[in-house]
Amino acid sequence: xxxxxxxxxxxxxxxxxxxxxxxxxxxxRARMLxxxxxxxxRVADQAEYALMAMQAGCHHFHGLxxxxxxxxxxxxxxxPYEAPWGGPSSDMVYAWVMLDGQHSYRVWGRRGTTRLVDxxxxxxxxxxxxxxxxxxxxxxTLTLGSExxxxxxxxxxxxxxxxxxxxxxxxxxxxxxxxxxxWDWRERGTEIHIECLDTAPDAMVLPAxxxxxxxxxxxxxxxxxxxxxxxxxxxxxxxxGGDNAFGLVVxxxxxxxxxxxxxxxxxxxxxxxxxxxxxxxxxxxxxxxxWSFQNVDMWWLTLDFSHHQSGLNGHQAEIDGDxxxxxxxxxxxxxxxxxxxxxxxxxxLCQMRWYDGMVDAAPQVEKIAFSDIERALPSARRxxxxxxxxxxxxxAALSLARWPNY
Numbered sequence: 012x013x014x015x016x017x018x019x020x021x022x023x024x025x026x027x028x029x030x031x032x033x034x035x036x037x038x039x040r041a042r043m044l045x046x047x048x049x050x051x052x053r054v055a056d057q058a059e060y061a062l063m064a065m066q067a068g069c070h071h072f073h074g075l076x077x078x079x080x081x082x083x084x085x086x087x088x089x090x091p092y093e094a095p096w097g098g099p100s101s102d103m104v105y106a107w108v109m110l111d112g113q114h115s116y117r118v119w120g121r122r123g124t125t126r127l128v129d130x131x132x133x134x135x136x137x138x139x140x141x142x143x144x145x146x147x148x149x150x151x152t153l154t155l156g157s158e159x160x161x162x163x164x165x166x167x168x169x170x171x172x173x174x175x176x177x178x179x180x181x182x183x184x185x186x187x188x189x190x191x192x193x194w195d196w197r198e199r200g201t202e203i204h205i206e207c208l209d210t211a212p213d214a215m216v217l218p219a220x221x222x223x224x225x226x227x228x229x230x231x232x233x234x235x236x237x238x239x240x241x242x243x244x245x246x247x248x249x250x251x252g253g254d255n256a257f258g259l260v261v262x263x264x265x266x267x268x269x270x271x272x273x274x275x276x277x278x279x280x281x282x283x284x285x286x287x288x289x290x291x292x293x294x295x296x297x298x299x300x301x302w303s304f305q306n307v308d309m310w311w312l313t314l315d316f317s318h319h320q321s322g323l324n325g326h327q328a329e330i331d332g333d334x335x336x337x338x339x340x341x342x343x344x345x346x347x348x349x350x351x352x353x354x355x356x357x358x359x360l361c362q363m364r365w366y367d368g369m370v371d372a373a374p375q376v377e378k379i380a381f382s383d384i385e386r387a388l389p390s391a392r393r394x395x396x397x398x399x400x401x402x403x404x405x406x407a408a409l410s411l412a413r414w415p416n417y
Contacts, residue, residue, distance in 0.1 A: 028223040028226060028227060029226070031227060031230070032226050032227060032229070032230040035227075035230035035231065035233065035234045036062070036066065036230060036233060038234060039062065039065075039233055039234045039237040040058070040059075040062055042237060042238070042241070043058040043061070043062070043237055043241075043310060044058060046241065046309065048309050048358045049309075051357050051358060053355060053356055053357065054308070054309055054356065054357070054358060054359075057308045057309065057310060057312065057356070058309075058310055060312070061096060061308070061310035061311075061312045062233075062310075064087070064093070064094040064095070064096045064312060065096045065233045065236055065237070066229075066233060067087040067094055068087045068088045068089070068094055068096050068097070069229040069230070069232040069233045069236070070087075070229050071084070071086065071087045071088055071107070072088065072107070072109075072136055072138075072186070072228075072229065072232055073138065073225045073226075073228040073229040073232060074222070074225045074226060074229050076109035077109070077214065077215075078109055078110055078111040078114065078183075078184070078207070078214075079111075079114070079207050079210040079211050079214035080207065080210070080214065080215075081108050081109060081110060081116065081205050081206075081207060082108065082205065083106035083107070083108045083189060083203050083204075083205060084106060084107060084108075085104065085105065085106050085107075085414065088105065088107050089105050089313075090414070091315075091316070091317050091410060091411060091413075091414055092315040092316070092317055092318075095312050095313035096236065096310075096311060096312050097236065097311060098240075098305070098307045098311045098312075098313055098360075098362055099313050100192075100303060100305055100313075100322070100362075100364060101303070101305055101313065101316030101321065101322035101324075101410070102126075102192055102193050102194070102196075102301075102303055102322070102324050103190050103191065103192050103193070104191045104193065104200055104413050104414065105188060105189060105190060105191075106188075106189040106191070106203070107186065107187065107188055107189070108186075108187040108189070108205060109184065109185070109186060109187070110132075110165065110178060110185040110187060111183050111184070111185070112167055112178040112179045112180045112181060112182040112183060112185055113167065113180050113183065114166075114178075114207055114208070114209055114210075115164060115165070115166035115167075115207070115208040115209055116164070116165040116166065116205055116206065116207055116208060117162065117164060117205070117206050117208055118162070118163050118164075118165055118176070118203065118204070118205045119160075119161065119162040119163075119203075119204055119205075120160075120161060120201060120202040120203035120204055121158060121159045121160050121161070121201070121202045122150055122151075122153070122155055122159035122160075122161055122201055123159070123191065123198055123199040123200045123201040123202070124198040124199045125191050125192055125193050125194070125198045125199075125200060125201060126192040126193065126194040126198075126300065126301050127149070127150075127151065127190075127192045127300065127301065127366065127367075128149075128150035128151070128189070128190065128191050128192065128201050129147055129148060129149050129150065129189075129190055129271065129273070130147060130148045130150070130176070130187055130188070130189050130190075131144065131146075131147040131148075131187070131188045131190070131271060132144065132145035132146050132147065132176075132178075132185055132186070132187050132188075133145060133185070133186045133187075133188070134179070134182045134184070134185060134186075135184070135186065136186050136232060137232055137235045137236060137239060138228050138229075138231040138232035138235060144272070145178075145179050145182065145185060146176070146177060147271070147272065148163075148176050150201065153174050154173075154174055161174070162174070163175060163176055164176070165177075165178055166178055167179070167180035189201075189203065190271070192301055192366070193413060194301070194324065194325075194326045195326045195327075196406075196409035196410060196413065197409060200413055236311070237310065239311070240309070240310050240311035241309075243278065243311065243360070244280050244309060244360060246258075246260065246278075247260070247278040247279060247280050247360065248280055251279060251280075251373070254279075254280045254281065254282040254358075255279065255280070255281060255282055255290055255376050255378055256279060256373075256376050257277050257278065257279040257292075257361075257363070257373040257374045257375075257376060258277060258278060258279070258373060259275070259276070259277045259370065259373050260275075260276040260277055260278055271366065273366050273367055274364055274365065274366045275364070275365050275368075275369075275370055276362065276363065276364055277362070277363040277370070277373055277374070278360055278361065278362050278363065279360070279361045279374075279376065280358065280359070280360055281306075281340055281353065281358065281359055281360070281361055282357070282358045283340075283341070283342055283353075283357050283358070284357070285342070286341070286342035286343045286381065287380060287381045287382070288341070288342075288378060288379075288380065288381060289339055289340065289341035289345060289378070289379055289380070289381045289383075289384055290339070290340040290341070290376055290377070290378055290379075291337060291338070291339055291376070291377045291378075291379055291384075291387055291388065292304075292336075292337065292338040292339070292340065292351075292361075292374050292375070292376050293335055293336070293337050293374060293375045293376075293377075294335065294336045294338075294374035294375070295334065295335060295336075295371075295372070296325060296330065296334075296335075296336050297365050297368045297369060297370045297371075298368050298369070299325075299365040299366060299367055299368020299369070299370070300366050300367035300368060301324070301325065301364070301365065301366040301367070302324065302325045302363070302364065302365040302366070302368070303322060303323065303324035303325065303363065303364050303365075304322060304323055304324075304328075304338065304351060304361060304362070304363050305321065305322035305361070305362045305363075305364070306321040306322060306340070306351055306352070306353050306354075306356075306359060306360070306361055306362075307359060307360045307361075307362060308356055308359045308360070309358060309359055309360065311360070314352075314353065314354050314356070314359070315354065316410065317406065317407045317410035317411055318403060318406075318407050319352045319354050319403070320350055320351070320352045320402075320403065320406065321351065321352050321353070321354060322351070323338065323349065323351065328349055329348050329349055329391075329392055331390050331391070332390060336349070336374075337349060337388055337391060338350070338351050339351065339384060339388070339391075340353060340361060341353075341381060341384075342355060342357070343381070344396075344399060345381070345384045346384075346393055346394055346395070346399075347384070347388060347391040347392060347393060347394060348391065348392040348393075348394050349391065350394075
């Protein structure tokens with residue numbers, strides 16, 4: 012007789028779970044393509060790709076994780092341009108790990124030279140109604156060795172000594188999001204490893220019922236990710252009073268909504284009728300440890316930030332002599348340094364983030380004729396076609412060096 016705990020269960024798996032999953036995907040796709048923005052061919056094309064990227068990421072979230080053999084992985088959540096669903100920042104290298112609150116884990120590695128590193132825990136990721144934050148760990152609070160080495164235990168009970176990340180023992184599926192935040196993109200990233208200290212004796216083969224449960228959670232996450240992206244666009248429009256204006260999205264419950272409690276957010280739906288229009292964004296940069304702007308599409312996929320200047324942070328952007336930040340968002344290159352490239356997308360979302368600081372007011376936005384950019388921004392540094400090409404090549408090299416195997 013087999014020692015496998017499910018050996019006596021010879022009932023055939025139910026096929027209708029796959030029909031239920033496919034129905035969730037079809038529902039999400041129909042909702043995306045029914046949006047008025049999808050009348051633009053490019054936006055509809057982005058929707059079809061986003062649906063595939065989300066499926067890959069959601070399967071990793073809810074289908075393919077191993078709590079007994081965990082790893083911090085980046086493959087489909089979120090790679091630099093293949094699957095950047097969820098609106099990841101161009102400055103952050105993210106990694107995800109799935110844990111069990113009743114297990115104990117040893118985590119070790121070496122702190123890099125990046126701007127900040129934190130690990131935030133959730134009891135799910137938007138597929139459940141009672142999603143909540145379960146705490147976070149700022150790596151600058153860890154005991155570091157002379158070369159930045161660290162080690163800590165993640166468990167429900169505090170170890171006898173050393174650094175500790177508490178886990179909720181009532182949560183069997185804990186999602187951990189690691190943010191490694193780059194500033195000038197030349198830093199050394201954080202090295203991190205993990206092992207489970209009390210692995211179950213037979214953890215590799217999942218019962219079909221568990222696989223099916225995970226499959227439906229994956230489909231539910233995709234459905235809610237689409238709804239969240241569209242709801243975020245609607246919320247920004249409501250806060251800002253329409254398109255081409257920023258609203259601030261901040262709140263005390265950020266940690267229960269997938270955001271960092273250390274951060275504030277803002278957003279704008281841009282809407283450009285043609286390449287003869289441009290948006291000039293003006294802002295007083297905050298006194299914050301980190302801030303940035305980033306373009307994403309309507310489905311919350313971050314636009315390629317390695318081979319295009321679709322985002323700028325406080326180190327990369329150039330501040331005018333009067334202390335103000337001025338950016339241009341336009342479909343064609345305006346020939347100035349502070350260009351936010353929408354990569355040919357006529358309607359999408361521009362997100363802003365800041366960490367460890369305060370923002371008093373949202374950026375101001377003015378729509379102007381593309382031909383008026385030089386007059387509107389007399390102090391902006393001009394960039395030739397060759398200079399832009401060189402800058403993008405340097406940007407791509409720095410960006411992709413942050414991920415292994417690129």
